[in-house]
Amino acid sequence: MKTITIKNKVIGEGIPKIIIPLMGKTKEQLLQELNEVKKLTPDIIEWRVDMFAHVENIEAVQQILSELRSLVTDSLLLFTFRSHKEGGNKKISDSHYQELIQAVIKAKNIDLIDIELFTGDSVVKELVDLADENGIFVVMSNHDFHKTPNKEEIIDRLRKMQELGAHIPKMAVMPNSMEDVITLLDATTTMKTKYADRPIITMSMGEDGLISRLAGEVFGSACTFAAGKEKSAPGQIPVTELRTVLEIIKKNSR
Numbered sequence: 001m002k003t004i005t006i007k008n009k010v011i012g013e014g015i016p017k018i019i020i021p022l023m024g025k026t027k028e029q030l031l032q033e034l035n036e037v038k039k040l041t042p043d044i045i046e047w048r049v050d051m052f053a054h055v056e057n058i059e060a061v062q063q064i065l066s067e068l069r070s071l072v073t074d075s076l077l078l079f080t081f082r083s084h085k086e087g088g089n090k091k092i093s094d095s096h097y098q099e100l101i102q103a104v105i106k107a108k109n110i111d112l113i114d115i116e117l118f119t120g121d122s123v124v125k126e127l128v129d130l131a132d133e134n135g136i137f138v139v140m141s142n143h144d145f146h147k148t149p150n151k152e153e154i155i156d157r158l159r160k161m162q163e164l165g166a167h168i169p170k171m172a173v174m175p176n177s178m179e180d181v182i183t184l185l186d187a188t189t190t191m192k193t194k195y196a197d198r199p200i201i202t203m204s205m206g207e208d209g210l211i212s213r214l215a216g217e218v219f220g221s222a223c224t225f226a227a228g229k230e231k232s233a234p235g236q237i238p239v240t241e242l243r244t245v246l247e248i249i250k251k252n253s254r
Contacts, residue, residue, distance in 0.1 A: 014217070038071075056096065058100055078113070114141050115139070117141065132165070138166050203224065
């Protein structure tokens with residue numbers, strides 16, 4: 001599995017990179033949250049823009065994003081609109097989603113952008129090409145908040161993300177048993193050792209899936225999400241606790 005370097009961050013080697021989301025609904029909340037998150041020194045700060053009260057106003061989104069960019073200097077900045085069907089906060093039309101992603105990419109105020117796999121192949125390819133043209137790295141994602149697909153399906157989706165040009169394929173699933181957690185970890189290891197030619201991110205959500213957030217370096221996930229002021233998905237733990245465990249695993253692994 002190859003690494004990718006974005007600014008001073010090498011993704012895909014060593015301790016999984018820590019991502020902390022910003023979940024504020026207003027500009028004031030976001031800036032206050034950012035001030036707290038920066039003190040935790042994450043590798044990547046994610047703006048979950050679907051939580052923003054005025055996400056339908058692309059100009060307002062762009063204005064805040066420009067301000068965030070000026071304040072986020074030591075961490076990478078990831079822009080994410082999580083669709084409602086994949087666990088996000090707000091429903092918007094497919095056309096508005098596409099217009100929003102296009103506008104943000106062209107403004108170049110981010111380092112990475114989330115594009116959902118099931119947006120549609122033709123739209124995904126168009127957005128990936130636009131991101132490439134503007135020097136933005138793509139985290140292509142799929143989330144299942146109800147179940148864990150079988151191993152073969154998880155691998156197939158991650159491989160499709162690679163085929164569509166994702167710089168970092170990402171898959172998050174919900175376990176209904178510990179066997180489901182093992183399925184996700186097994187799929188991650190197989191993907192890493194047999195198919196991945198770039199970093200991947202995987203996680204099993206909820207309390208049962210906690211081990212997948214802690215042991216990414218062992219099984220092959222290049223990044224992991226931690227809770228800042230708020231969780232963006234079930235199972236996230238505080239960043240200080242997460243970092244401690246990641247460093248213990250790194251120190252004691254071969």
